[in-house]
Amino acid sequence: MTSRRPVSLGLYRFGTTAASVLAGAWLKGRVRRGQEDPVRWRERLGHAGLPRPGGDLVWLHGASVGESLSLLSLVERLGTESPETAILVTSGTRASAAVLATRLRQPVLHQFAPLDAPGAARRFLDHWRPKVGVFVESELWPNLLLEAKGRGTRLALVSAKLSDRSLAGWRRAPQAARTLLGAFDLILARDAVAAERFEALGARVDGLTDLKFGAAPLPVDEGQWAEARETLGDRPVLLAASTHPGEEELILRAFRAARGDDQRPLLIIAPRHPDRGGAVESLALAAGFTVGRRGAGSGLGGEALYVADTVGELGLWFRLASLAVVGGSLTTDSVGGHNPMEPARLGCPLIVGPGTHGWPVYDALEAAAATSRVAPDDLVGWFSRAIQGDPALARMAERARAFVDAGDAAARMATDRVLALVTA
Numbered sequence: 460m461t462s463r464r465p466v467s468l469g470l471y472r473f474g475t476t477a478a479s480v481l482a483g484a485w486l487k488g489r490v491r492r493g494q495e496d497p498v499r500w501r502e503r504l505g506h507a508g509l510p511r512p513g514g515d516l517v518w519l520h521g522a523s524v525g526e527s528l529s530l531l532s533l534v535e536r537l538g539t540e541s542p543e544t545a546i547l548v549t550s551g552t553r554a555s556a557a558v559l560a561t562r563l564r565q566p567v568l569h570q571f572a573p574l575d576a577p578g579a580a581r582r583f584l585d586h587w588r589p590k591v592g593v594f595v596e597s598e599l600w601p602n603l604l605l606e607a608k609g610r611g612t613r614l615a616l617v618s619a620k621l622s623d624r625s626l627a628g629w630r631r632a633p634q635a636a637r638t639l640l641g642a643f644d645l646i647l648a649r650d651a652v653a654a655e656r657f658e659a660l661g662a663r664v665d666g667l668t669d670l671k672f673g674a675a676p677l678p679v680d681e682g683q684w685a686e687a688r689e690t691l692g693d694r695p696v697l698l699a700a701s702t703h704p705g706e707e708e709l710i711l712r713a714f715r716a717a718r719g720d721d722q723r724p725l726l727i728i729a730p731r732h733p734d735r736g737g738a739v740e741s742l743a744l745a746a747g748f749t750v751g752r753r754g755a756g757s758g759l760g761g762e763a764l765y766v767a768d769t770v771g772e773l774g775l776w777f778r779l780a781s782l783a784v785v786g787g788s789l790t791t792d793s794v795g796g797h798n799p800m801e802p803a804r805l806g807c808p809l810i811v812g813p814g815t816h817g818w819p820v821y822d823a824l825e826a827a828a829a830t831s832r833v834a835p836d837d838l839v840g841w842f843s844r845a846i847q848g849d850p851a852l853a854r855m856a857e858r859a860r861a862f863v864d865a866g867d868a869a870a871r872m873a874t875d876r877v878l879a880l881v882t883a
Contacts, residue, residue, distance in 0.1 A: 465634035468601055472577060475602060479576035495571075496553055502571040505582030509568055512545040517881055518589035518612075520549045520572055525798060526595040527555040529618060529670035533593065533874055534567055541881055547587055554732070554770075561771035562678070575600040584610060591880045595670060596620050596649070599639050608642040613880045615645040617873075618670040620653040621660075629660050637661040644880060647873055650819060666873060671820070672863065673870030676804045677774030687779055690759050695724045695781045695846045698807075700773060701731040701797040702786035706812075707739050709789055709835045711746050711764075717842035718763070724846050725759075727776050729767040731786060731797070736768025777807040782845035782852055788812030789835050799824055800866070803859035808852040810841055820866075829859035 464472075486503055489495040495503065502508050517537060521527035527550045537546055548563060549572040550556060559569050573579035580603045592607050593615045608614060621629070629636040640646065640662035647668040648654035654664045699710045707728060714726045726748075730739050736754040743750045743764045751757035754768040767776055777783060780802075788796040788811045795817020802809040803824075810831050815821040824830045833841060845852060 463638075464605070465632070465638055467632045467635045468605070468638060471601055471635075475576045476578070479574070479578055482574055482576060482579070494553070496556065499556075499571055503574050503579070505573040505579035505586075507583070507586040508570060511587055512566065512568075514543060514545060515590045515881070516545040516547055516587060517541075518547045518549065518587060518592045519595075520593065520598060521555070521595040522551045522572075522598055524552070524555045524558050525671070526550075526598075526618075527559055528562070528798075529595055529674060530593070531562060532670065532673040532675060532870070533877060534563070535675065536871075536874060536878060537881065538567070540878060544590075544881060547589070557770045573603065575602045577602050577606070580606045584612075591615070591877075593617060593877060597622070597625060601635070601639055604639060604642050613883070614643045615647070615877050615880060616640075616643045617645075617647045617668060617877060618649045619646055619657060619664075620649045621656045626656050626659075633660065645876055647876065652819075666876065668870050668873030669820070669866065670870060670874075671798060671800055672866035673874060674800070674804075674867070677777065677801050678771075679774040679778055684775055684778055687759055687775065691725065691779065693723075695848070696779045697724060697726045697842055697845055698776050698780035698783040699726065699728045700776065700783050700785055700802070702728055702739075703731055703790070703794065704735070705790045705792075706786050707742050710784065710838065711743060711748070713835070713838035713842055714764075715746065716839045717846060721846065722763070724763070724842075725765060726763065727765045727767050727780070729773060729776055733768040733770055736766050739766050739768070773801060774805070777802045777805045780807050781848070782841065783807050783809045784833075784838065784841070785809055785811045787817070788814040788832075790814070796821065799830060799859070800863045803829070803856070803863040804867075806856050806860055808845070808856040809859065824859060824862060827858055827862050829855060829862050831855075 486495055486500050490497050490500050499508055519530045521530050534546055546567045548569050551572045563569055573583040584606055589612050591613045596618050597620055646662055646664050647666050648657055648664050649669045657664050718724050728739055736752055740750050740752045748764040749762040750764045751760060751762040752766040783802045785797050785799055787794040793814030796811055796815040799809055810833050813832050
């Protein structure tokens with residue numbers, strides 16, 4: 460395959476080989492800025508941080524937090540149905556590594572994904588020698604993919620999607636796109652729109668699946684949940700989940716207006732990036748609220764606002780909430796929203812802002828009356844309904860759970876196709 464690569468891929472390989480001379484210095488700079496793990500950064504150069512287990516190994520890759528977490532249902536099934544197969548999960552960010560550290564159980568291994576440079580790719584593959592490689596969404600790394608294919612690794616692209624920008628870029632290099640997509644033994648597109656885009660680039664799409672479905676409910680420490688429920692009693696709990704800068708101010712104003720003189724309601728803010736916990740606490744204090752902060756060691760008490768700035772505890776907060784507003788969606792420069800399936804699986808009523816372009820599933824959820832996209836000015840009314848215990852919110856949550864249950868069942872059927880690659 461390598462001898463027949465298009466010129467564009469040959470130039471890419473040459474360029475990444477030349478740039479790799481500076482890769483170590485570049486990564487050390489990222490370490491200083493907190494963007495790479497100071498202990499494990501050499502994994503990004505393909506140097507393994509763990510020994511390889513014996514036998515067959517399946518390699519699963521997701522770029523960041525959401526993509527990585529979508530692999531957990533596949534990890535669970537592999538562990539159950541092919542326990543003799545070793546599992547390696549790679550991801551590209553410190554945040555994803557931190558979350559996976561709380562969710563992956565031994566003997567599943569985690570490594571940072573290598574840079575897409577020929578040397579890093581070779582070192583990574585020399586050590587791990589995967590039988591199967593599974594990539595999530597839009598991870599098309601030419602050196603890594605073609606090197607793996609050349610070694611006989613069977614490749615799958617699942618929940619595959621292409622942004623408008625990526626589609627336009629690959630259309631300018633059609634031969635490169637056909638070569639890369641032709642390396643996959645299995646392509647499962649996220650939805651019909653994604654399937655059309657991949658087919659327009661010459662790919663053979665084998666079906667549809669969205670691995671955001673099929674995941675297990677977010678975990679919870681039962682002891683902590685019971686303690687929190689006892690502490691809170693009948694207090695209404697509002698949750699702002701995965702918030703970004705600029706959203707907390709909107710939420711605080713709405714909470715103040717909805718709460719009025721009622722001292723019972725509790726607002727929990729779980730910032731998308733936990734290292735912003737101190738900044739969110741300062742905002743709330745400046746707004747005149749009493750505040751507790753998880754990252755500072757504060758337990759739930761009688762405060763009006765609680766900052767949940769820890770990793771891996773959204774399962775607890777969704778279980779406690781009377782209503783959740785999903786962040787990343789409320790400002791004009793929103794990131795396109797975050798995962799609505801997580802609260803839906805736990806029976807938590809959810810609303811979201813207008814910026815949901817990153818999650819097309821919101822269209823179907825809203826059509827099923829299972830959520831509502833709301834303008835920031837409408838938050839006051841929704842918060843008031845939750846504080847007053849509006850039973851319509853519980854019915855909305857039931858519809859959301861039914862919608863996600865159906866999607867989860869379909870995703871589990873689609874992952875059979877991936878499992879077939881392992882046993883082939």
